[in-house]
Amino acid sequence: MTTTFVRHAFRKDLSRLLTDRVALALYFGIPLVIGFLILLLVGGERPKPVAHLVVADEDDSVVSGLFKTMLRSEQAGDFIRLEESDRAEGRAIVDDGGASALLVIPAGFQDAVLRESPAELELVTNPAETIKPMILKVGLEVLVDVVFYVHRIFGNELRKIVESTERDAPPTDEAIAEISIGINHVIRRIRKYASPPAITVNAVADEGPTGGVPMAHLMLPGIVLIGLLLMAQGLGSDVWAEKSAGTLSRAVSAPRPMAELLLGKVLANAVLVFAVSLVMLTIGMLFLDMPMERLPIALGWTTLSGVTFVLLFLWIFSLARSRRSGMVVTNSVVFPLMMLGGSFFPAEVMPAWMGAVGRWTPNGWSLERLKDILIGRADATALVVGAAGLVALALVLFFLTAARMRGSFARQ
């Protein structure tokens, strides 16, 4: 083997690839567009729904104030944004679609609560919304329950506090002491139930079929593999370009082995596969905030996989009777492979049997290892064995393709 011919074959094919601007734009553009669309579909953190609640406080009392304070609390604040207004203006805001609901705290609310007589809160919901008014309704029901139990426990003391605020004179030291002692006694009485709490809630988040890995992280390898497969299909058709131009039969008449010409072609394709992989992985990993130290290994893996796919398609095209039939055959291979191999839907969310089959397609197999690399769960030994397997497959495809190129394919 002479490196001179390989070098010139590489240079020639790289120049040909770089002059085809449309193909280049497609190789770089298609995976980015598909990736963007898929990530829009499944990825990204959706904002939590926050219900806008307008409160018309017609009672303007201590209890209504406490009620509003609870609605403004840190916990409730994640779901409820409170705005104060009067009844008419609040209603107008809701009618204009500017708020999810209007809460009216009627005059006499405090008296009713303290004297344990019926009290009614009025909640006017926005009919154009469904989820947010429901959040407000459930939230208010919880608050009403809280008020009920607070009243059961501290009702007497609360009544004394309210009565003291309604006098013209400030409360006496004796009155304050009496309230404090009363509260202290209640706390002592309920402490054995409240601290530690008799019931604790252990919230366990369901990791789902993805094992806790964000869906977008699982989709990235699939998107990269879509790009590689489509590009490999385009590059694989080059055997027909050589045949149609007559350069293949001319090369058969030359003394240098066909393997040298093919090696130069594969190396030129490898440069393009590397460049497209670099762009796709860098953008994807930055967008998804993935650790960039995983990029070099991922890049090595995608380049090796991409070159193997190119050789697979070169071989398939060399078996076809025409360029058109080659396109039909490879199209009928590429799209099922992408679907089954986990490029559109990760194997984790496929039916079990389909996921199992998909993991053993060439792209699915490559995709699973790329996923392991990107997520940081790749085992070094398994990766080396996998790479050795890819190299072996690539070599077999290389010699099969070279044999076709110097044989009956060139002579047809």
Added chain:
Amino acid sequence: MIEVDGLRKSYGDFLAVDDVSFTAKPGKIFGLLGPNGAGKSTTIGCISGLLTPTDGHIRVNGHDVVRDGRSAKQGLGVVPQELSLYEEVSATENLLFWGAAYGMRGSELKSRVHDVLRYTSLLDRAEEPVKNYSGGMKRRINFGCAIMHRPKVLLLDEPTVGVDPQSRVRLFEMVKEQVEHGTAVLYTTHYMQEAELLCDELAIVDHGKLIADGTLEELRGMVGEKDILRLSGTFDPEKTRTALAPLQGARVVVAESDSVQLAVADASRRLPEIFEAITTTGGEVRETTLSQPSLETLFLKLTGKEMRK
């Protein structure tokens, strides 16, 4: 030198080349003449190693193309019938690639690229993509790629098909220059005039068989001194053959209902008696064409038909 001995090439039951033998000598142009489908390109394919002969032997510069293919190919330059270039890249890139394909390297390769660019008058547009070239320029660089490695044997497979007259003349000049340097040239064509103009020796093939070979003079001698007389009109083929048979020195080559062709010595002076004989059969002559002896007439004499294109 190319030595072809008893070459046969078959595709299933179809015999494309049938027992063809000839020798193309150094410093000479050997023409392989025949209509399309005669087996010329198949013969070239077998010599260049693209096709494997079914039977027979081919030696290029003493190397058997089947058993010692690489050595045989090393001395061959091939100018295919169709342009065989990488049109997206420059002439320089093409020449570098094809030079390297024949084992050239380093400074020798670079300097030869420069020489061939100058030889093909493409130095000033050497770095331009070939797709921007005119048809004639593409033909020149196509030829240039074949002579990069200074081959001792050059195969040209109908190199002037679709070429404008000016480019054709330049191509002929380049072929002759190679021959002056001692290169053996095998030139296939279906243009009789081209073969007469260029070739030192010729073989005429039809339906895969070699039907005549020799120098141009030897082949002309096979025709004899007879002219070819073509008559168009309305004829009774059988009666016409019978009526013309007694004429001395005349032979009916073709007799059909709308045309008759005769090989006849001194045809211009014998036209009256020929017309008279035809008139007795009830035939009518509307147009007359007279041709001097040529390869065309030889082909007609040997095959009973005109050269198809």
